[in-house]
Amino acid sequence: MARQVLQGIPVSTGVALGKAFFLNRGRSRNIPRHNIPDRDVSSEIQRVEQAFAQALAELEDIQLRVPAELLEHARIIDSHIMMLQDPKLLESSKDYIQRMHLNAEWGLEKAVADIEAVFHSIEDSYIRERIQDVRLVAGRVQQHLLGESGNNLHSITTRIILLAHDLSPADTVELEVGKIMAFATVTGGKTSHTGILARAMQIPAIVGVADLEETIRDGEVIIIDGLQGRIIIDPDEEELAGFTDLKYQFEQYQAGINRSSHLPAETIDGYRVKVFANIELLEEVSSVLGNGGEGVGLYRTEYSYLNRVKLPDEEQLLEEYQDLASIMFPGKVVLRTLDVGADKFMHHFGGLDEANPALGLRGVRFCLHHADLFRVQLRAILRASLHENISLMFPMVSGLGELRQIKAVFNSVQMELKKQGLKYNPEMPVGMMIELPSAMITADILATEVDFFSIGTNDLIQYSLGIDRTNSYVSYLYQPLHPALVRMIKYVVDAGHRAGIEVSICGEMAADPYCIPVLMGMHVDCLSMNPQAMPVIKHIVRQATMEECKTLLKEVLASKTVGRNNKLVKDSIFRRHPNELMFYSSLLDEGY
Template structure:
């Protein structure tokens, strides 16, 4: 069997076949609807308590950014439309709480699923998770206990909810296999964060395997071997041992320069989503932060965060980094990130719509407040500003003009700030990559955001399960746009970084080095692996392969060429 490898590595263990507990919901008429309202309200409170516990477990074991999904779940439990809908059904129809919850939730889920927007479809999955929790509490049913897994196991499931991944025994789970999902699904992101191999997209997998069967999964290739032979077990045990030896070698990378075999130095930095994430980056010897997603300040609030609140967050990270660079991306909302109090319009194509810098320029008071906070924090560290979703030089000039206004207002107020703050843009729209040289005349740096660059170039919604196989970072067109961006930046004397997932892809790190990328920004867990690859690679040798790679026809050709001519 073969699926889509979504988290690298080898997993060997017994199958833990996970099937959701089927809840039988029956409609019952009631005499005392007040009793049902009380049961419903108690179930909501208990669900909130459970979700709070999951939030803290995930925050501790995985990370604050990954735990944010449970803040969204808690908001759903407090959604007045949902609560009102259930209560009106109970009172109006005099029915039991279970039926009212099921009917109300299904109405919302159906609404979300029928909208051609993958973000809202994902919200449908979250609402299923939340409503199932309420129903399980009302029916006094226990969930499948993934925490009690006591031997090395690979969970096989149709899909795994955030609640499932938060509550599994992370010491004993050595792999995940799901029918649904893709590289950007919740399960895949958690797997990569926890360094657990994962494979998605195996049709009817739960009907093709048995609980307790021995299984091998290879998250690099997507290969699955069910009930392997001794020879197959020996082969993959050796591969697993090689991976473990490599992990030990990576520990030796702490304190070493990120310099290629032929002496070319690059900057190896981390992506963070909250101030607390900086600890992981420093623990893995990151040389700074190449992307600070500032959205958390807005998503964790019921209203726009104040200048002072933002200033304190940016200052905290800048001081921990000391003189190491900190690139702060201005507010990037819309598309897959919705903030209720901003009242962003519902759109047919939100990823192509009113989002990121477009919101900032349309509502400059939001951008000015953020820029004031960033400039104030620049007094305490080496801060750089990055504007997201720039598509035209006119937009860029307008954003720079607002930044100039902010600097002048801070001078008038006698508030100290650094006069060396670099301004750059994310290159995530193909038009910018194609026209890179002209944009480079206007900024101090580029940072290539490959997640959206791939999505826009290949016209593939990266959250759409049905076409996830088309979302491919090895596509020659993607590599050509990256090379054009690097060359355009260098021709105008600016440095070029990358902050998308591709920056930490072990197959592409040598290619990016050969193309001349100056800065690699990635999740903290990928930093030491990337340093190991760079230190064992000659930039000049790889450079001789670049034209050949760019002229290959398919993504598969690119992968095969890298495997056969570079990684070996």
């Protein structure tokens, strides 16, 4: 039996067996904290300025050495360079040194803590996890302040499983890709860069593993189970044999569905559904294309605002949107306007005293409140629309009045561009997300005002059932197949189709194998999901028939309880798709 089993978050599927290698284990991160006399203030300020300059020069040098196989991930390093070039973090550090007489290391820590306080209040996990970028950048500066050497990747001579407290984008540049079998880190969440990199490299990865550094010895044989998010330490012969067999089965299955991932998602009896991706970073596009994605159904534009202290200007946003549209062309790209709350921009606009930010100034409400910020983004999106594969989508619209307010701003921006002689595509499709019960109930009215609907099932479920799925006391109530939710979604799909517009699903239900037959039975037009889920979901669709899906939907609609619905769909899926559930159920149930 294994010496121990550690649990983490699976972010890239697969199984790996090998020896553990720690990146920089034992590197000191005990930040010295002391007050300095007046006479040392200027020298400490010089130290922190020099450390920022050294970190910047180091990243710029690394940027020039990005290997071809990781080239598309260099944009993360670009964002880290921008953070170092932005004066706000440095100035905040210097202010603490000057005002509170702190040593340089402590001043930097305090400046980072201020930013962390803002990010910790963010409800959206995708955005909240971006604080990791700030920590990585600050960590590189601290490394120079503390006089620490670089990483120890040069000592890798054989194929290993790479373990680390964290793995920065810059660290990955020095990886010899052929020698890395899997990743595991202490920090990180579902959207961490470690997961993005691992999925691009098609190797297993687990993040958020507590006690990783304290429990595993360098050179110890371990198993990375990227299907269930486990690390098996010092497995016995029976466990090694079992996981070796599982690894072979998974790789054979994966190779099979990958070979067919570029085929359309079309049922046996000829019904075709589009399969798009939800992404937030340009470097994820390679995964979209590699996994057979037909387009980007949801591009979360928030990251462009939250990976820097200074807000991006119109030209920076334009370049980003043009790059995305160009790479994906002719595939469709749906840009969702800022879906953030006031809590995310406190350092720009000042904090608000909101008892419940989730029900406060967020989404389009925030954009309408800060119209100048909104107009800058709309100008960039409109100018990028000349690529003709761009669509625009508004989040968290509560009803017709709010939608018309947004469209009035949008129309005003169009007129402004026209007067300035700046070109845009006047036929760019404009849609909205259905994620509030009020929008769902009035879907028939809203459908006459937009070109498409995208149902954000994550928020729709939470707002409709009155639960926070991150709250351990009530997370069990987060049930996508609740009779009320199934009826709501069908009502929106039917309302959209009656008005002649497309309806897509862009929440986690789109990547849930249990929900696919039910959604197919409703005749949804598009499923948008994490890129890694696309091959298996397309495979499920190709094995189904619309007749079966419609029959299952009819049974689900007639059911009175969520328990009955779960049994109906699970029986159907187990009967039709046993392999998908064996290899993917834990990962897909987590939203991938």
